[in-house]
Amino acid sequence: MNCINFVVPMNSCPCGFYPDRSRCSCTKQQIHRYLGRISRPLLDRIDLCVEAARISFEDLRGMGEQNESSEIIRERVERAQEIQKKRFQGSKIFFNSEMSSKQVKEYCFLGEREEELLQKAFKDCHLSARGYQKILKVARTVADMEGSGRIGRKHLYEAVGYRDLQEKYWGKEDAV
Template sequence: MTAAALVGGGSYPQPGEISLSHNGVLFLDELPEFERRVLEVMRQPMEDREVTISRARFTVTYPSSFMLVASMNPSPGGYFNDPDAPVTSSPAEMQRYLGKISGPLLDRIDIHIEVTPVPFEKLSEDRKGESSVEIRKRVTAARDIQTKRFAEIENVHYNAQMNTKQIREFCTLDVSSKALLKNAMERLNLSARAYDRILKVARTIADLEGVEQVGGNHIGEAIQYRSLDREGWLG
């Protein structure tokens, strides 16, 4: 995929995939397989929720408020940190593979989840998990909470849209929660942008629980979702 196909462009500018995904989901499979320069053009639209294309005679602005969902293998061979793997990758191959995704782009992704291999016992067990219907009810309740929270604020409808001032207002922390977040910021060498995103995610976790105050358990869980934007992916 080219940069123009992703953000839009051409002699007669047309919207790209990020604008076609406005108010929806943009799913990018095998993220490191995209050219780095193509991925980098998403950084500003993800921040501003719009993309501007300039030409000699005119400028066009398209909306691009989308939810980015991306997937990737943990290594070129797909068996990162597995001693029994049939295929292994050298440190140079790993660095080249992971280096295709920049730190500033990762900073703009709220949640990073590592999906570990599922053992046979888990695949074959009969125990049922929480149903999609129950999960939907909990998510809907959390969205209702956010709708009421931002009812008086223009152009803000849910936690992800909060600016820095609103984060400070709606994500107040007690002393122990601040100490936990401070320790994580220093230990993982996280950026200021990651700090704000941790608070947004923690606020959402609290909303899913129906709790008004963001606590240490919410901060701790949100920190666990920021594993890939630390300095040095290889540990």
């Protein structure tokens, strides 16, 4: 299996408060240098970019009741993996992230409204062909997590959101 799953937790700047400029004391150059430690080729291998909000003690205490337990989340992840295992049975790949463009066409079918939404995101976010494919693959995984055979608009929205975040910190892929 040539697929490596990895998680890169990092601050958004040396002091950790950026983009909250009222608390972040780093210079532009410091932030740029810090984020630059993640190279573009490495960034391309990162499918999901998620911003974790600072959690206060009060939030943490109330968390158990409001949010999904890690047990439930684990079940959803396992279900998504199971779906992918079946989907790619007999092929050389295991995960959605490994799909070729031909496989993306086959497995990431979009309805008319979904297609429209993605076209709009493609224009608004100036996505490259690679960015477009990546969103489809991530949306496929988000749908799998829900056990949904179809990729719906909310799955696409979520996938576009992950993409936006990466651009917020590292800029557009074509710009570098």
